[in-house]
Amino acid sequence: MKAVCWMGKKKMEVQRVNDPKILNPRDCIVRITSTAICGSDLHLYDGYIPTMEKGDILGHEFMGEVVEIGPQVKKLKVGDRVVVPFTISCGGCFHCSRQQWSCCDNTNPNARLAEVLYGHSGAALYGYSHMMGGYAGGQAQYARVPFADVGPIKIESNIDDDKVLFLSDIFPTGFMAAENCNIEPGRSVVAVWGCGPVGQFAIRSAFLLGAAKVIAIDSVPERLRMAEEAGAYVLNDDDGDIQERLNLLTGGRGPDACIDGVGMEAHGSVYDSVKQKLKLENDHPYALRQAMRAVRTGGTLSVPGVYSGFIDKVPFGAAFGKGVTIRQGQTHTQRYLRPLLDLIENGKIDPSFVITHRVPLSKAPEAYETFCNKEDGCIKVVLDPNA
Amino acid sequence: MASRKGLAPSKIVVPGNKGVKISRAVTIRKPADALYAFWRDLENLSLVIKHPVTIRNLSDIESHWSVSAPPGDRRVEWDALIINDEKDKLIAWRSREDSEINNAGSVRFEPAPGGDATEVTVTLEYQPPGGKLGALLAKLSGEEAGQQVGDALRRLKALMEVGEIPTTDGQPVGEPQRKKNQ
Incomplete structure (x- = not known):
């Protein structure tokens, strides 16, 4: 064959x-x-x-x-x-x-x-x-x-x-990512990093589970368009500070749940690119870092994006300080x-x-x-x- | 030393300072009696030991073992004698005196918390063939005994829980692995 x-x-x-x-x-x-x-x-x-x-x-x-x-x-x-x-x-x-x-x-x-x-x-x-x-x-x-x-x-x-x-x-993966957000129907705001296939299914699944608002983050125009077609509010990562814009879209609270649908090869950090090339770090946690800071106090971080090894400079203090629940895995x-x-x-x-x-x-x-x-x-x- | 009824006398065959000692444990979702019964018929163990091994029961308490071992993949053989046997709880054995490879070991079956599984703990002691050099060679060639015991316990778990041992041996593969495997 x-x-x-x-x-x-x-x-x-x-x-x-x-x-x-x-x-x-x-x-x-x-x-x-x-x-x-x-x-x-x-x-x-x-x-x-x-x-x-x-x-x-x-x-x-x-x-x-x-x-x-x-x-x-x-x-x-x-x-x-x-x-x-x-x-x-x-x-x-x-x-x-x-x-x-x-x-x-x-x-x-x-x-x-x-x-x-x-x-x-x-x-x-x-x-x-x-x-x-x-x-x-x-x-x-x-x-x-x-x-x-x-x-x-x-x-x-x-x-x-x-x-x-x-x-x-990808459909079960996006769905589990949304289910892991503990969505309160009609109330929860979910932010999704990465509008690739898993992100697209996470966005649609969050709506199926009753999310009041879904905010989608990416920098590829056609992916953002596809997210918009599902009813998501879209943010282009290239257009400025994500945290600030998420705060403005959530009355300053931050999203109730953040989904890292990007994983270990996120773009955007020179620090990680250099370390990955030098084999000092094998995963780039750029989206994960943003999501950890952006999520509201007591919120949930859901990680369907794949990580395989070690990551650096993860703001674990932010997750701890805000009492964030982290849910992840295959x-x-x-x-x-x-x-x-x-x-x-x-x-x-x-x-x-x-x-x-x-x-x-x-x-x-x-x-x-x-x-x-x-x-x-x-x-x-x-x-x-x-x- | 007096022996228990029907069992071989216990005896120190691996002096404390000369042996390699290995302990490994696994939790299996089966009652202790089923696991004990499987293990007590020692010939069954050749199903779960990945390394080529032949095991033959000589009597209720005596068995003959033959494995290939470093250096150089020669056959190493010994007789094992059961020296302790508590139904559904424990089996302990040692090699016959003056075996080529002196070894002793035990397996213990204890109920895991929750009541639907059994914790199986194996302890083995042996004097490596070829002395310290043999142990070193064994370690370098990835045949280290601790890994073997760990693999055997994982395979036992799969066999008991789902009736088969996971494998990919014989599946399709592309070049250059295909050539290498043939």
């Missing part, structure tokens, strides 16, 4: 590789019908995630048709149409029993690597470094899906791939599949609004470059594995 392989920093390659096989009794094989490039894939592309190896198959947003099942798969059948969540979870550990799917104990065969850096390992992810399990990803024509009865959600209706594909990651994707599919099927939201580019899988390397450079109005790329 064809698959997108990581070949080093800023270097992707479409290769012919072996088709996946069932390796464990609870696996299934999915023939992929749609797959996407995630903003978090750019952290891999830019070489900021440790324990990548040349030849690793990327991709963690995919869906398709079940073509083979292992002997212990009970619920899924060959022919079922499924969306696969990016977090691989066993369904039987302490965390899975509490719906903390991204903390699963039993899916990372390389947990030892994660323990060195993090103390303990969370769930494995598709196509996201050896430390996170080393599983081959879904920017390919087929994928092996472990714990087939635990992760994938079956799509019974004939709704388009475009509308349900993002259940795999998405407990499986928790949101059913309720968000219901929202989609009931017409409350159509996630396909975010798609700006469709390209054949064979053109993935060029698409990574376009997405990374935010060229051509690129916000979300969907790849066709059969083209």
